[in-house]
């Protein structure tokens with residue numbers, strides 16, 4: 001990638017708000033800088049929406065709702081399909097844009113283009129498969145008709161770690177279901193959403209169906225939107241702390257909610273596992289997205305008899321990870337998103353080391369421009385370490401050892417989160433026991449990556465409510481209506 005490639009994609013990216021099909025400045029005229037985390041330099045300035053803009057976006061979504069809901073499913077499907085095609089045509093540009101604003105290596109950004117755009121294709125296929133049912137009541141005196149309807153205007157809030165996929169995972173099912181949306185991308189990474197919104201316009205999406213409002217004042221923008229009676233649904237992906245606050249706010253209007261929140265994934269390796277496969281899976285589950293994924297394995301629980309072998313092999317792999325700016329060839333580890341993320345990793349590692357953990361490799365920030373933290377492996381992490389309780393969101397492995405299957409289950413479930421769990425074992429019955437015993441919304445059984453547009457993504461406990469993707473995903477944006485009518489033979 002050359003500097004000219006970077007300048008070209010930045011020049012092609014809208015930097016204003018999209019409201020009612022019109023790209024426009026914020027009402028108060030404010031802008032904010034979007035930074036490159038690998039250098040700290042400014043990429044572009046983006047319009048900074050205020051509460052007034054948020055309400056205008058809801059006006060636009062509400063005005064477009066009835067016509068969009070009445071649009072033929074095949075037409076909605078075709079627009080999503082055209083948007084998928086447009087993303088394929090621009091995949092290199094979108095990947096570069098994501099790397100610039102978020103820092104991940106280009107190869108991973110290309111992977112996210114594939115994964116993230118797949119929601120557009122999957123839900124273009126689902127848009128024409130919304131069904132209901134017709135039945136006879138047990139008494140035989142009536143007929144029951146169950147039908148599905150779009151919930152109405154939706155407000156979508158996304159995080160910075162997967163700038164494309166977190167947006168498409170919400171926009172695509174909402175549009176497929178016949179809902180209009182207002183999306184607020186993360187302040188740190190608004191560019192990918194703005195770019196893709198432009199592609200939706202090219203794909204023929206009517207004005208007002210998709211509105212985009214980047215902001216530096218998430219709370220001030222959001223409150224009046226959630227209080228607006230025309231809004232019907234909030235879909236949020238982000239931290240559990242913010243999710244809890246939004247659920248409280250959403251209660252005022254009894255909004256439908258989908259909550260994709262934080263995780264604390266256990267990665268359990270049993271002594272009967274294929275250790276090489278477990279190491280391979282660990283590299284993916286931990287180091288994808290530089291450890292900044294809700295699905296990132298956060299606690300490595302390894303059976304005592306194989307823990308040394310696992311730790312040694314994993315450390316050897318970690319020592320070979322190329323570090324650098326995400327745009328450079330072959331880089332696997334880019335910068336963390338900001339200084340706060342580096343400080344968090346530093347504090348968690350220091351706490352574990354103070355309590356007695358062994359540092360096998362890494363253990364601190366990297367002395368170079370940008371916000372880099374060295375890939376780290378900690379072994380024999382004591383049970384009371386903060387790192388076993390807190391979402392790390394960085395390239396740090398913490399290994400704790402266990403003796404029996406019951407211990408593994410107890411340790412794995414010892415968290416308020418329940419998003420994803422990884423289990424490595426060659427024993428089929430043990431694998432099945434883990435499916436039944438682990439408190440988790442998703443599981444990788446001998447697999448280090450679980451995300452797929454065709455599967456229902458989501459958590460239990462404080463990891464969230466609802467599912468994104470799969471057959472389930474569109475139902476988050478549909479409400480069920482039941483009609484009783486007398487038997488036609490009465």
Ligand code: NAP
Nearest residue numbers: 158159160186187218219222238239242260261262263294
């Ligand atoms: P975050 O701080 O909770 O922010 C997420 C989004 O919420 C951002 O757009 C943020 O805006 C916005 N926000 C923050 N405070 C708000 C408020 N008072 N009202 C309305 N919106 C508000 O999380 P993050 O640091 O961006 O993302 C990392 C977290 O997301 C991790 O916990 C991770 O596990 C979770 N995550 C979960 C999933 C999943 O599917 N379960 C997927 C990815 C990430 P600003 O950017 O302006 O602050």
